[in-house]
Amino acid sequence: MSPSCLQAVPASNEPSVRTAAQLPIHLADGREALATIYSFHGLADGKEHVALRFGDGQGDAPLVRVHSECMTGDVLGSARCDCGPQLQESLRRLHEEGGYLLYLRQEGRGIGLYAKLDAYRLQEQGHDTYAANRALGHGDDERNYTVAAEMLRALGVSRVTLLTNNPDKRAQLEALGIEVAEARPTGVFHGRHNLRYLEAKVRHTRHTLVLPVVEGG
Template sequence: MNIIQSNIANLPTKYGKFKIKAYKDEDQEHLAIMSENFQDLDIPYVRIHSECLTGDTLGSLKCDCQNQLDLALKFIAQEGGLVIYHRQEGRNIGLLNKVNAYALQDQGRDTIQANVELGFNEDERDYRIVEHIFKDLGIKKIKLITNNPKKLAYVESLGVDIKERIPAITKSNKYNKEYINTKKEQMGHMF
């Protein structure tokens, strides 16, 4: 794993002022978004947010991604901590395949069925960059903002002490209700 990283820069946002640092691993670039007081925190709040261009940028109602990112950035700006923007689009199947998965979902498949029909596992994400970011930023204890049991298990496998899990609960709508049900019933997400 050959990782290139940027310097830390300021990022004023509509949520508040942050510090950012980029990490490049092969062809993917990830971002650490830190509250201004991040370095002073013994146990920061942390959100590992998986990229979702259609949700995060375009405001898609087919998922809860933008709502979870919005919730995390507001919370971190207020309480202090870190959002890792994990750039693995569509559970790491890429944007083109994600749009193909959307087309299959339009025909009645759920997100897992669509990924499998396209030749992928239900979730192709690789969290190795998270370990590097945690080490680089000196993170040993956190309060993790997640609903995903796989993220919990991965962070625990790194030896990072999870002091608390904070659910990332947002409102569902008629377009993402089945998506959220699939995450809950088939992927074990904790809502």
């Protein structure tokens, strides 16, 4: 996709690329990467999601990471989740292999930032991350990946190698017409602050994570 698409007017009602711009990135290991960042016209939920392309983005099934926004983890370095390390790993792997990062504005598995912080408080009182959501009147995971499929189609991508531990991402993308040739796991980033959170992801939503056995746990 060429930068000549800047501020392009969509020719139909289908979502399309709005802007493409170059974005140099400092990776966590000190290297510098160069990505192209895209915005879009006409996404289903009207939010400002973006995609980053590394390399030429070509190939039969380019590597794709669908990453949900996590301000506390991605920006502030929260140790309560594994979002920040997963994002940094994804940027590194995409820099090395080429492909796309879809950054979706779906804070707190879709419940929003303030509700996520309310859930943090309930977790401190003994709820796991899913029970906390339910206590606030939310679902376990309210994310919908329709916009991810729309973004991929707007970028000319219909078949992907998906970088994820979450089987729901694969299932939703396939139901939306995106062929997933392969799912590759991310690393397992566990520590004393997030081990219970990761255990809940395995138990409730079958994330493919191999976690350490904690004695007495």
